[in-house]
Amino acid sequence: MRKKYFYLILILLFEACITPYEIEVEEGKQLLTIDGMITNGPGPHSVKLSKSTTYGSVFEGVILPERSAKVFVRDEFGEITYLTEDINERGVYRSPEDFSAIVGSSYTLNIQLSNGSKYVSLPEVVKPAIPIENFSIVAEEIPVEGELFNDSGAGIYVDFKDPGDENNFYFWRNEPAIYELNTRPDLYYPPKSLTPAPKPCCYTCYLEEEVGNYEIFLTNDDNFNGLNTRFKAAFIKDDGLRFISTFRVDINQLSISADAYRYLRLVKQQIELTGSVFDPPPANIRGNMISLDDPDEVVLGFFIAAGESKKRIYINREDLEFRQPDFTIADDCRVVEGATVIPPDDWLN
Template identity: 55%
Template sequence: MKKLKKYLILLLLLSGACVDPYEVEVEGGEQLLTVEATLTSEPGRQRVRLTRSDRYGSVFEGLIRPVRGATVIVRDDLGEVAFLEEDDEERGSYFTKSDFATQVGRSYTLQIQTVDGKIYSSLPERVSAVPEINSVQLETVRIPVEGEENDRSGIQLIAELSDPAEENNFYLWRNGPSVYVLETRPDLFTPRPSDSNPSRDPQPKDCCITCYRSEIVGNQGVFIANDDNFNGLTTRIPAGFIEDDGLRFVNTYRVDLRQISISPEAFRFLRLVKQQTEISGSVFDPPPANIRSNMINLEDPDEVVLGYFIAGAETVRRIYISTADLDFTQPKTIIPDDCREVEGAQVDPPADWNP
C-alpha cells in the first residue's frame, strides 16, 4: 500500500512538470485621443497638443503617446482658416504662426484629421472680452505634511479685477513663463570618484554663482471663476500658486499671470475637472464623472475624446517677487556646481528683466 502511494505521488509530480503554460491573450485597451488647446488673443506661436492614452486593460496603460502626422486647422466663423504645423522636436505638438491671435466676438472651431483618416471637430468656442488685472497680491501658504518636520509652502497669487456689468463673465487663470535668479555653490563642486581623484576631494569652479533660470510652472490646480457673485464689481480672487522648492525664492522671481476669458461650456468642463482633482477620497465624495469633451469624432460621435478646446481673450500681468515679500521660505537648496550646468539657466538676464 505504501509503494502504491509513492507511485501515485511520483506520477502527480511528473504530470505537473509536463503541463504546458497556458497563454492568456489580453486585448489591448482602446486608445483615447486627448486634446490640449487654449488659443487666446495674445499674439504668439500657440500650441495644440495631441496625445493618446490607453484605457484600463492595456499593457501600455498610463503611457502617453504623441499623435504624429495629423492635419490640424483652426477655422473662425468668417471662414478664415489657420493651418498648424507639427514641431520637429516636440512630438505631437502643433503650432500656429507667430502672429496668430483670437479676436473678441469671433467663434473658433478646431478640426483634426489623423493619419488613419479619422476626423474630429470641436464645437464652436466664442471669444468674449476680458478685463485687465488691476493688481496682484501675494500670500504665503504653508501646508503641513504628515510625518515631515518641515511644511511645504508656496506663494498664492491673488488677482484684483473690475468685472464688467454688461454680461456674464467666466475666467481662467494660468501661470505664464517665469524667470528667477538662481544661486548655486560652484566652490563646493566635487567630481565623481576617478583614478585621478579617488578621494572625492572638492575641485571648486571659477564660475558661476548667479544665473537666470527660465521655466514654466503649472498652477498646481484649476483656477477658475464666474461673476455670479461679483458681477459689475471689483473683486480679489485666488488666481495661481507657485511652490517654493528652495531655489525659486532665494532672490528674485518673475512670473506672468495670464487671465483668460472662457465660454460657459469651457467653465463647466473645467469646474468638473477641478471637482475631480480635489476629491479627498472619503465616502462622502461624489462618484467620478464622465467629463465630456467638446471634441467629436464626426463619423463616430460615441467615441470618447479627452481634453477640451478653449478659445478666449487674454490679458497678462507681470510681477516680480523678492524674498522680502514672503513670510516664510523653504531652506535653501544647495547645488554644488556652476549655475550654468542647470537646465534652463544662463548668466545674462533677459533683455526685459526689470524688477
C-alpha cells in the first residue's frame, strides 16, 4: 500500500514540474510569385500574380491573389500591350484576344503592384514552334503506396522532328479538357428515401475540366539533335468518369529558352524529391523577375515567351487497354457543376 502512495506522489510531482514551453515562430515573409506565359498562338495569354509566405506558424491564407496591379508586356521596339485583371479570377491578368507574340522578337513583363512596387523580367526571345507530327495513347499504371489497386490513366506521347541547326528546349502543357459525362438518372433515389424516383433526363452532358499533370514534362535535344523523336507530353489520370466515353484535350508543345528550361528543370527536380532524409531541403528557386526597388528581393516564378504548336487529341474508352472501374452518378448529369447538354461547336473536329 505504501508503494502505491509513493508512486502516486512521484507522478504528481513530475506533473507539477512540467511547464509548457511556448515557441514563437516568426511569420514568413510574403513573396511575390509570378506565373506567366505568352506565345505566338492566339490569345488571350495570362499572367497570374500572388503573394506566398515561407514557413510560418500560421498556414491559413498563405497564398493570396495580388489584385489591382498594372501589368503589361513590352517588346524590343517599345510597343506595349496591357493585360487586364479577370473579374472572375482575381490575381489573373489576361492579354487581348488578338495579341500574339512574334517569333524572333523579345519581350519583357512589367508589373506595378497596388502599393507602387515595380518589377520587370529579363528579356525572353520567342523561339520558332516545332510542329507535333503525330501522337499515341498508352494506358499506364501508377503504383500507390499502401493501396491494393494502382492508379491509372492515359499517357500521351508526341512525335516531332527536331531541327539540327541549334540546341532546342521543349516544354509541354495541356489546356482544359472536355469530355462526355455519362450518368444514370434512371437510378436516382431522393435524399433519405428508399423508393426510387427515376428522372427522364439527362444521361449525357459535356464537362470542361482543368486536368493537372502528375509531373512537369520537358526535355532538350542533347540526345536527339536533328532527329525524329517521340516524347511523353502528358499524363491524364483516370478518375472513373473521364474515359467512360469520349475525352478531348489540346496538347501544347512549347519551344522555350535555355533559361526557362533550366528554371523548369529545377522546379521539376524539387517536385520529384522522394522525401527521404538524404534529400536536399526545399529552396526558393529564383526566376527571371527583378524588383526595381530592391534588387535583393526574392521574386518567385518565371515569365516565359515561347513558340507554340498545338495538337487536339481525342481519347475513346477503347483506346485504353485497362481503365479504372466506371464511377456511377445516379442523377441527372446537369446537376454536376459546369456540365451542359450542349456539345462544343467544334466537338469531334
